[in-house]
Each structure stands twice: as structure tokens, then as C-alpha cells.
Amino acid sequence: MTSNTPLNSPNSEPESPQSFVPEVVPEVEQENQSSKPLPRRIPSWRFWVPLLFQSALIVAIPAQDAYTSITGTPITLQTVPVDPYDLLRGYSQTLNYTISRPDDLKKLPGGKEFFDTHPSYERASLYVVLEAPQSANTTPPTPWKPVRVSAKRPTDLAPDQVALRGEYTGWQVIYGLETYYMPEDQRNQLNAEINQAQRQPGQPQQRPGQPQRQAFVVDVKVDAHGNSVPVSLWVRDRNYRF
Amino acid sequence: MVTENFRRQLRQEAEKWWQDGLIDASLYQRLSDRYHLEEIEASASNRFVTILLSLGGILLGLGVITFVAANWQEWSREFRVFLLISLFVGVNVAGFYLWRKPAIGRGLQRLGHGLLLTGALILGANMALMSQMFHQSGEVFELYFIWGLGVVAMAYGLRLVSLGVLAWILLFIGYWMWWFSGSFAQMSSWIGMVMPNMALIASLVFVPLAYWCRRSRVLFCLSGIAFATLFVFGIKPLSIWQYREAGWLVAIAFALPPALLWAYDSHLWQLSRESGSRVVSPVPAPVDPFSAIARSLSVWFFSFLFYLFSFHWLWDRGFFSPSSDAWSGQLWRHLDVFLFLVLTLLGWLRLSYRLRYLSLFQEKSVNNGAIAIFTILTAAIFFWHTSVQPLPVIAPFLVNLMLFLLAIALIRDGLALGTRRTFWGGMSLLVLGILSRMLEYDTALLLKAFVFILCGVGVIVAGLYFERNLKPAKSALPANSSQEGTP
Numbered sequence: 136m137t138s139n140t141p142l143n144s145p146n147s148e149p150e151s152p153q154s155f156v157p158e159v160v161p162e163v164e165q166e167n168q169s170s171k172p173l174p175r176r177i178p179s180w181r182f183w184v185p186l187l188f189q190s191a192l193i194v195a196i197p198a199q200d201a202y203t204s205i206t207g208t209p210i211t212l213q214t215v216p217v218d219p220y221d222l223l224r225g226y227s228q229t230l231n232y233t234i235s236r237p238d239d240l241k242k243l244p245g246g247k248e249f250f251d252t253h254p255s256y257e258r259a260s261l262y263v264v265l266e267a268p269q270s271a272n273t274t275p276p277t278p279w280k281p282v283r284v285s286a287k288r289p290t291d292l293a294p295d296q297v298a299l300r301g302e303y304t305g306w307q308v309i310y311g312l313e314t315y316y317m318p319e320d321q322r323n324q325l326n327a328e329i330n331q332a333q334r335q336p337g338q339p340q341q342r343p344g345q346p347q348r349q350a351f352v353v354d355v356k357v358d359a360h361g362n363s364v365p366v367s368l369w370v371r372d373r374n375y376r377f
Numbered sequence: 378m379v380t381e382n383f384r385r386q387l388r389q390e391a392e393k394w395w396q397d398g399l400i401d402a403s404l405y406q407r408l409s410d411r412y413h414l415e416e417i418e419a420s421a422s423n424r425f426v427t428i429l430l431s432l433g434g435i436l437l438g439l440g441v442i443t444f445v446a447a448n449w450q451e452w453s454r455e456f457r458v459f460l461l462i463s464l465f466v467g468v469n470v471a472g473f474y475l476w477r478k479p480a481i482g483r484g485l486q487r488l489g490h491g492l493l494l495t496g497a498l499i500l501g502a503n504m505a506l507m508s509q510m511f512h513q514s515g516e517v518f519e520l521y522f523i524w525g526l527g528v529v530a531m532a533y534g535l536r537l538v539s540l541g542v543l544a545w546i547l548l549f550i551g552y553w554m555w556w557f558s559g560s561f562a563q564m565s566s567w568i569g570m571v572m573p574n575m576a577l578i579a580s581l582v583f584v585p586l587a588y589w590c591r592r593s594r595v596l597f598c599l600s601g602i603a604f605a606t607l608f609v610f611g612i613k614p615l616s617i618w619q620y621r622e623a624g625w626l627v628a629i630a631f632a633l634p635p636a637l638l639w640a641y642d643s644h645l646w647q648l649s650r651e652s653g654s655r656v657v658s659p660v661p662a663p664v665d666p667f668s669a670i671a672r673s674l675s676v677w678f679f680s681f682l683f684y685l686f687s688f689h690w691l692w693d694r695g696f697f698s699p700s701s702d703a704w705s706g707q708l709w710r711h712l713d714v715f716l717f718l719v720l721t722l723l724g725w726l727r728l729s730y731r732l733r734y735l736s737l738f739q740e741k742s743v744n745n746g747a748i749a750i751f752t753i754l755t756a757a758i759f760f761w762h763t764s765v766q767p768l769p770v771i772a773p774f775l776v777n778l779m780l781f782l783l784a785i786a787l788i789r790d791g792l793a794l795g796t797r798r799t800f801w802g803g804m805s806l807l808v809l810g811i812l813s814r815m816l817e818y819d820t821a822l823l824l825k826a827f828v829f830i831l832c833g834v835g836v837i838v839a840g841l842y843f844e845r846n847l848k849p850a851k852s853a854l855p856a857n858s859s860q861e862g863t864p
Contacts, residue, residue, distance in 0.1 A: 177535060182473045185530035189469075190462065192527045193503045197458075200511035314514035318450040365512045 157269065202366045207356030207364065208263060208297050213278035214351055225270045228315045234263050234281050235307050246284040259303045262288050262361055267295040275369035277353050288361060300361030312355055328370045381417065388414040408546055408667050426484040431491050438495055452509060461503045469496035497528045497543055518558065521551030538593045541586050545599045548579065556610060572665035576608035577713035587667065597667040601674040605634040624764025629714055632756035633721055635678040639748045640724025641671035676743060680806055681750055683780035687810065688817060689773040692762065751779055780810045792843060800843050808832050
């Protein structure tokens with residue numbers, strides 16, 4: 136079919152594995168190397184440096200949150216009711232807050248300006264200033280009240296105010312407080328409790344736009360930069376601290 | 378590849394040769410040393426031990442994980458962190474020192490290797506648990522990405538192919554999770570900057586690793602796959618299909634990966650030396666150990682591409698409607714494209730220099746010229762269709778033409794060089810092409826039956842012909858491999 140003139144090319148590149156005479160030399164060497172003489176040559180630092188790097192990665196993950204939870208100001212956030220059919224899933228609970236909804240934030244001073252100037256397809260940071268409630272030391276704690284919204288970190292905060300940083304994703308604002316991991320054995324109990332709290336008779340029917348009370352609240356710590364970390368969960372008068 | 382079977386047979390035969398006086402004891406010893414004939418039994422039993430040890434290791438790991446999970450909530454956060462870190466360091470240290478010490482024996486050495494892999498998995502588990510402890514609600518693909526980077530560091534340190542493969546899998550999982558999460562527009566976070574340039578990052582990470590891990594073919598093949606797929610998916614050519622001003626990018630997305638893979642050579646910087654010499658019969662230029670693999674991947678890429686775009690409805694209707702973030706005209710997002718473009722041009726410049734010394738009548742059909750034509754034609758078709766004028770008829774026709782040319786060229790090469798894989802690759806491509814065209818265009822049943830029968834008979838005849846005319850002697854001689862690779 137073709138002129139099969141043998142080519143005497145000195146290039147002995149490893150051919151495809153289909154070649155009938157295997158290129159045994161490099162292969163045997165390779166097999167040899169991978170198992171025998173090589174490990175002896177590897178100095179310890181070549182193991183310890185990557186290990187240190189890996190350890191640094193592990194520690195770096197919670198570093199920011201650990202800092203926040205040590206130095207942060209404790210505040211309480213009002214959650215919005217969760218879908219009862221969506222409760223029993225996985226090891227985590229996804230929470231939403233009243234300050235997660237752009238519609239609610241728009242009513243605050245600075246809110247309308249922020250959402251008007253930021254298009255929905257671009258992520259943008261925002262700060263929500265929250266004010267401490269008048270009646271402290273209640274059980275469950277009274278949630279802090281959002282008072283204004285700004286795109287820049289506010290510097291003129293009153294002593295009873297904190298600025299919480301969030302990120303606008305286009306349809307909601309996330310604060311990094313949305314996921315709550317819970318232990319397996321307490322999951323069902325907690326979910327039942329949340330469910331009951333939400334459907335409790337006598338509780339005022341919640342309509343969008345109205346301030347939502349009861350259900351459950353979340354204790355959070357906020358540091359000076361607006362970073363936040365969830366601390367515990369209150370369902371009625373019971374506190375879950377994971 | 379020297380299989381154990383081959384070594385077994387060799388030992389048997391060599392012993393016979395020795396007894397028959399064909400070879401003497403010293404030659405037998407040399408053969409035995411070269412092929413490690415003494416270790417055959419040991420390696421078989423070692424393999425069994427390794428399987429047992431790995432199984433035991435996995436069960437042990439599961440036991441530990443379950444135990445930790447059972448008591449997780451009772452322990453304080455500090456204790457949990459301490460536990461995680463000490464488990465991680467302990468497993469890795471044990472693994473490393475067992476693996477490194479050859480005196481202990483191969484079984485334990487493999488156990489060490491296994492522990493190092495376990496350590497790499499524990500790294501990910503630790504990162505996930507740390508994140509969970511603080512109820513972080515970050516994206517999972519970030520975790521995979523960072524985890525992969527951690528494992529890569531260890532793979533570089535210890536030159537371990539297995540860790541490199543694991544890291545590749547992790548980065549790939551992370552990439553696809555990000556891709557399907559639709560977070561393309563989120564350029565504000567670091568991950569939004571990193572992920573679109575993942576083809577570049579994967580190449581920078583894994584190609585050197587392939588050389589570093591004693592020229593691991595597996596790692597190089599994986600790097601090539603990563604480069605080609607991540608490059609295409611990073612550009613998202615089907616999403617910017619509708620944008621006339623982005624036509625060149627579509628053309629690059631489809632034509633650059635096979636062109637670069639074909640021209641791949643790590644000796645690019647020696648361009649000047651080679652081009653300067655005027656010797657008629659030059660000293661063979663250094664050949665990259667991986668260029669054959671890269672060329673195979675290039676042919677694979679073209680095969681997939683031609684097959685996919687040989688369907689006419691893709692050209693008729695276009696794809697889905699463009700999303701708002703698909704094409705923003707931000708060229709800085711495609712910095713890697715320019716870099717790869719330069720590399721490709723350099724590679725082809727080098728190939729063209731080399732062509733001067735070598736016969737233009739090349740033995741193989743899938744050669745530099747063919748690939749160059751495929752590349753240029755592919756780029757031209759995609760550019761013309763998206764930017765200048767839609768080609769609902771000519772484009773699928775040309776792509777089909779290239780598909781069949783490639784298939785026939787592969788079959789011819791397979792026959793000429795006696796490489797079974799090339800031959801059957803071309804054959805499958807040809808049959809697939811014919812059947813797809815027949816089913817796509819509404820043809821009469823009788824014709825369909827005829828084509829099916831023709832394909833079947835053709836394949837059988839070709840197979841018989843190939844097996845009968847296979848010339849082992851031919852394939853023993855490496856093809857002029859600096860010129861051509863084996864797909």
C-alpha cells in the first residue's frame with residue numbers, strides 16, 4: 136500500500152504501546168526507579184515543606200473566622216421562616232435573614248441608592264448597619280434592628296451599632312451566615328422544633344414586608360471589618376450551640 | 378511496557394537457553410539483573426500484600442472517621458483542631474518515612490505510599506471540617522481547588538505520580554463544579570480570576586510535574602487533556618457563538634489546542650540553534666519524550682471536533698441564546714489565549730524550520746502538513762461562520778470532508794506502520810461518520826440497509842487485510858518520530 140522504506144532515524148522516541156518490540160530500556164528503568172533507588176535519595180525537607188504548606192492551608196481556612204469569633208461583637212439576627220419541606224436535608228441548614236432580602240433593605244436609608252446603582256449581574260459588597268435592641272437580656276434575645284445600608288464601610292458608628300458586611304448576588308444578599316452545620320443526632324429534633332415554632336398557633340401570620348418576630352433567631356459575632364461568624368441558634372427559648 | 382508475563386516467560390526461556398548452552402551464566406545473570414527476574418515471585422506476593430494493606434488502610438480510615446464523627450460534638454473546638462492536625466501530620470509522617478526507607482521491604486514501602494495518599498485525602502477532609510466548624514458557607518469548588526493545590530505541592534516534593542493524578546482529579550472536579558455553578562460573572566472573588574485561566578494554570582502545574590516525576594506519561598497525558606478541554610471551556614465558544622465581534626475567539630478556541638498539541642516540544646527555546654545550522658544531515662534535534670502523546674491528543678481533539686460539528690443542525694440553528702455575561706469584550710479575561718497563541722506560533726515556526734532538512738514526502742498521512750491544513754481550515758470556517766457570514770451548507774460539508782480525510786489518513790497510517798490502534802481509530806471514525814451522516818439526512822431504508830452492510834463488510838475486510846498484512850518488522854523501526862507522532 137505504501138512504500139515501506141525503513142527509516143534509519145536515530146531518534147528513538149518511545150513509540151506507541153502497540154509497537155511490537157517494546158522499548159524496554161526506559162520502561163525497565165522507570166519501573167526500577169519508581170520502586171527502588173529513588174526513595175533513598177529524597178531528602179526530608181522535600182516532604183516537610185509541602186506538609187507545612189498543607190498545614191498552613193488547613194489553618195488558613197478558619198483563621199479569619201476564628202479571629203472574628205474572638206474579637207467580634209455579639210449580635211442577634213432575625214431569620215425568616217424556612218420552608219418546612221426543605222428542612223430535613225443533609226447535615227446543614229440553610230438560613231435566610233430579614234436583611235437577606237433586597238426588598239427589605241431598599242426601605243432603609245441608603246438602600247435604594249445601593250440597589251439602583253448596582254446591576255443584578257454583578258456581585259457587590261454592601262454594609263448593613265444594625266442597632267442594638269432596647270430590651271437586652273431577653274430569652275430568646277431580641278434581634279438587632281437594621282438601620283441603614285451603604286456601599287462603603289461606615290466609620291461613624293454609634294456605640295450601640297455594628298456594620299455587617301454582605302454580598303449582593305443579584306437576587307439576595309449573603310453574609311456567610313447562611314449555612315449552619317448540625318450534628319446528625321440533633322438534626323431531627325431541631326428541625327421538628329423549628330417547624331413547630333413556625334407553625335405555632337397564635338403567632339401572628341407573617342406577611343411580606345411586616346417585621347417578623349418569633350420563629351427563630353441566630354447569634355452572630357461581627358468584627359470591626361464587618362466580617363461575621365455564626366455562634367448559636369435560638370429556637371424559642373432553646374439555644375443550640377454547635 | 379514490560380509485563381510481568383513477559384518477564385516470567387523470559388525467565389523460563391533464559392533458563393532453558395542456559396541449560397542448552399546457548400548462553401552462559403554471566404549472560405543469564407545480566408538478563409536476570411536487567412529484567413529483575415529474581416523478584417518476580419516477590420512482586421506478585423507483594424502485590425497481594427499491597428491490596429490487603431490498602432484494604433485494611435481504607436477500613437481503618439473509615440473506622441477513624443466514624444469514631445470521630447460519633448464524638449465530634451462533645452469535644453471542644455480547640456481539641457477538634459488539635460485532633461485534625463495531629464491525625465493529618467501523623468499519617469503523612471508515617472507514610473513518608475515508611476515509603477522512603479527501602480530497607481524495610483517493599484510491602485511496607487507500599488504501605489507508606491498508601492498512607493501518603495491517605496494523608497492527601499485527610500487534607501481535604503480536614504479542610505472541609507475546619508470550614509464546617511465555623512459554619513462557613515463558601516463554595517465547594519474553592520475547597521477542591523485549594524485541596525488540589527496542597528496535593529500538588531506534595532506531589533512535587535516527593536515526585537509521586539499518584540499524588541499528581543489525585544491533584545489533577547481534584548482540580549478537575551473543582552473546575553467543573555465552578556463551571557456548572559454558572560459563577561462565570563463573579564470576577565470579584567479570587568476564584569473568579571483563577572478559574573477562567575485554568576487551562577494555563579493546569580499546564581503550568583502539571584506539565585513540569587510530568588517531567589519532574591521521571592517523565593510520567595500518565596501525568597503528561599492528563600495535562601494535555603486538561604489543557605485542551607479547559608482551554609475550550611474557559612473560552613465558552615458556544616456561548617459567544619452569536620457575537621460577531623468574538624468570532625476570532627471561537628476560531629481560536631477550536632483550532633489552537635490541536636495546533637499547540639501537535640507542535641508541542643519542550644525544546645522550543647532551541648529554535649535559533651537549529652535554524653542557524655546549515656548542515657545537510659543535521660544531528661537529530663532533541664526530541665521531547667512527550668511529543669508523541671501530545672500529537673495523539675491533537676488527533677483525538679480533531680476527531681472529536683470534526684465529529685461534533687459534522688452535524689448540520691449545529692450550523693443551521695446555532696446554539697442557545699447568549700447569556701448576558703458571555704461576551705463582555707473584556708480581553709484581559711483571555712490573557713492565557715494570547716500566551717498560548719505565542720507558544721503555538723513558536724512551535725510551528727520550529728516545525729517549519731525542521732521541514733527544510735527532511736523529505737517532504739513523508740511516510741505518514743497525518744503529518745505536519747495535514748495538521749496545518751486542518752488547523753487553518755477549522756479556524757477559517759469558525760471565524761467565517763460567526764463573524765463574516767453564516768455557512769449553513771459549506772461549513773458542515775467542509776467539516777465532514779476533514780472528518781473523512783482524517784479517518785482515511787489514520788487508516789492508511791495504521792496500515793503503513795502496522796499500528797493497530799491508529800488503524801482501528803481511523804476505522805471507527807470512518808464508520809461513525811458514515812452512519813451519522815446516513816441517519817442525519819433522511820435517506821430511504823433500502824439505502825440505509827445498503828450502507829450498513831457496506832460498512833460492516835468494509836470493516837471486516839479491512840480488519841482481515843490489516844491483520845494479514847501487519848508488518849511487525851516495520852513497526853520495530855521507530856517512525857521518523859521527530860517528524861510525526863503516532864496517534
